[in-house]
Amino acid sequence: MEIVMRQTWAFLFRGYHLTRRYISWVVVFNFYAVVTSATVALIGVAAGDYQLTLTLVVGALLWNYLSWLYQEIAMSIAYERWEGTLEYTFMAPVSRLVHLLGVSLYSLLNAIVTSVIVLLGLMLLTNLNLRGANLFGVFVVLAVSTLAFVGLGLIAAIFPVMSAERGAEATHIFQGSLLLVSGVYYPIEVLPKWLQPLSAISPATYTLSACRKLFGVGNPASTAEHLAGAPLSSVGSELLILALMGAVLMPVGLWIFLRVEEWAKRAGKLKRTG
Amino acid sequence: MQEPAIEVRSLRKSFRKRNGFMKSSRLWAIDDVSFTVAEGETYGLLGPNGSGKSSLIRILSTLLIADSGCVKLLGHSLPAEQERVRQIIGRVSVDAAFYKKLSARENLLYTALLYGQKAKDAEIRALEILERLGLEGTKFSTPLEEMSRGMQQKISIARALVVNPPLLLLDEPTTGLDPKSRRDVQTFLEELRASEGTTILLTTHDMAEAERLCARIGFLAHGKLVAEGTAADLMKHAQADTLDDAFIKLTGEELADEEEVAVEG
Numbered sequence: 001m002e003i004v005m006r007q008t009w010a011f012l013f014r015g016y017h018l019t020r021r022y023i024s025w026v027v028v029f030n031f032y033a034v035v036t037s038a039t040v041a042l043i044g045v046a047a048g049d050y051q052l053t054l055t056l057v058v059g060a061l062l063w064n065y066l067s068w069l070y071q072e073i074a075m076s077i078a079y080e081r082w083e084g085t086l087e088y089t090f091m092a093p094v095s096r097l098v099h100l101l102g103v104s105l106y107s108l109l110n111a112i113v114t115s116v117i118v119l120l121g122l123m124l125l126t127n128l129n130l131r132g133a134n135l136f137g138v139f140v141v142l143a144v145s146t147l148a149f150v151g152l153g154l155i156a157a158i159f160p161v162m163s164a165e166r167g168a169e170a171t172h173i174f175q176g177s178l179l180l181v182s183g184v185y186y187p188i189e190v191l192p193k194w195l196q197p198l199s200a201i202s203p204a205t206y207t208l209s210a211c212r213k214l215f216g217v218g219n220p221a222s223t224a225e226h227l228a229g230a231p232l233s234s235v236g237s238e239l240l241i242l243a244l245m246g247a248v249l250m251p252v253g254l255w256i257f258l259r260v261e262e263w264a265k266r267a268g269k270l271k272r273t274g
Numbered sequence: 275m276q277e278p279a280i281e282v283r284s285l286r287k288s289f290r291k292r293n294g295f296m297k298s299s300r301l302w303a304i305d306d307v308s309f310t311v312a313e314g315e316t317y318g319l320l321g322p323n324g325s326g327k328s329s330l331i332r333i334l335s336t337l338l339i340a341d342s343g344c345v346k347l348l349g350h351s352l353p354a355e356q357e358r359v360r361q362i363i364g365r366v367s368v369d370a371a372f373y374k375k376l377s378a379r380e381n382l383l384y385t386a387l388l389y390g391q392k393a394k395d396a397e398i399r400a401l402e403i404l405e406r407l408g409l410e411g412t413k414f415s416t417p418l419e420e421m422s423r424g425m426q427q428k429i430s431i432a433r434a435l436v437v438n439p440p441l442l443l444l445d446e447p448t449t450g451l452d453p454k455s456r457r458d459v460q461t462f463l464e465e466l467r468a469s470e471g472t473t474i475l476l477t478t479h480d481m482a483e484a485e486r487l488c489a490r491i492g493f494l495a496h497g498k499l500v501a502e503g504t505a506a507d508l509m510k511h512a513q514a515d516t517l518d519d520a521f522i523k524l525t526g527e528e529l530a531d532e533e534e535v536a537v538e539g
Contacts, residue, residue, distance in 0.1 A: 010384055014373070085373060091335050
């Protein structure tokens, strides 16, 4: 157990020092995340519609969290391929489960920090008031949906194993598709009919739906001064679906990753790129 | 009879190479190669680029799965026991791949933690290794990107040794190093074998290095092991005055041949 703890710590240790060395880029990415979220949320402010503002704020906030989590996990393999260190990680006596959980844990910390920064930025730029929102409920929903997004990240991480450059492209296409179909900034009903079924298989759809209820979006009792957040019991169906998705996607993601790793070792695809 | 540290029997590995749309051909990187390395022995594999040296090292490193044949490292079969094999091998490749922004300390501690070692113990051992390799302790905190190629390669060797593996796989560890750095590395490998009894499989282009370090040498050409023995045996067998001449006579190739034949090096 002690060895597994040290191995998991290795990924946090690496991530912390890389973040420290690339701190100016981290600042740039966070600045960009705050600005893009604020520019979306300010559309609601301009319309003088607090419900719309809140809808956009919740979308921007959650999308930052979920996409950051997904992207960091999915791209961790691409970063290692570009540095040329993937072979050394794969050669180490660390199980793939511990490897990917270590990467996921660091990505989770990163996603939380970025989300807090975006939230503070939005509060500063949009006079956002969260009084009355069920923040505990939001925390629970995010915790449960994290498992599903880690699973999606693991599945997407196979692309850079298959091809360093094309793989990174594929992870972004996948991420963009989730943004399109999950109703991040608009109701799913405005999507073309043929696209709408895809929203049902995106965990972000249920996360957003649940969190909007918990923030009090769409509740006529919500005002700019006081939100009327729903109780956690009102999002039971979303929580159940998210928990099921996490329970399926995490082991499936790991299983697919292991199969692709074996394929890459047979085809000789693990060599350094970049 | 003692089991060999490395046992390779009838090993074959091929890669598909695309030849236009929907067309591909099969290239044999390793073609029916067999050899053994005794515990504590340094065995050299010599061959031009594309001869299959790196593919062989990568199979032994669990990074590549062979098409057929048998590979055993200290009695553990590949790929079946790859988890166990990973605990007993260290590898140095020709390109020193690191997190270039991180310091030598951070890179080495990351590796030690991955192998489940205590950071403090690993730090002491890493500093000892770097000192023996002729690297100043002050370089420990320097980012890799600020180091010369020679220094980076020494850190690469330290990375392989910081986990104290009984089996070391060295893929052209001195290629591109200046003469002083090359000598430092060679001296260190000799000391390592004498003090720790480490088994070393070394691939190189450098005949002098092979003669100096290796108890036995195998000549690899087009994925085949065409001859093996001590340097003296090989020269005698080829009726050559130098190992270089012996290589040319026995393989029909020059080591300076830069043509990439296989998809894998």
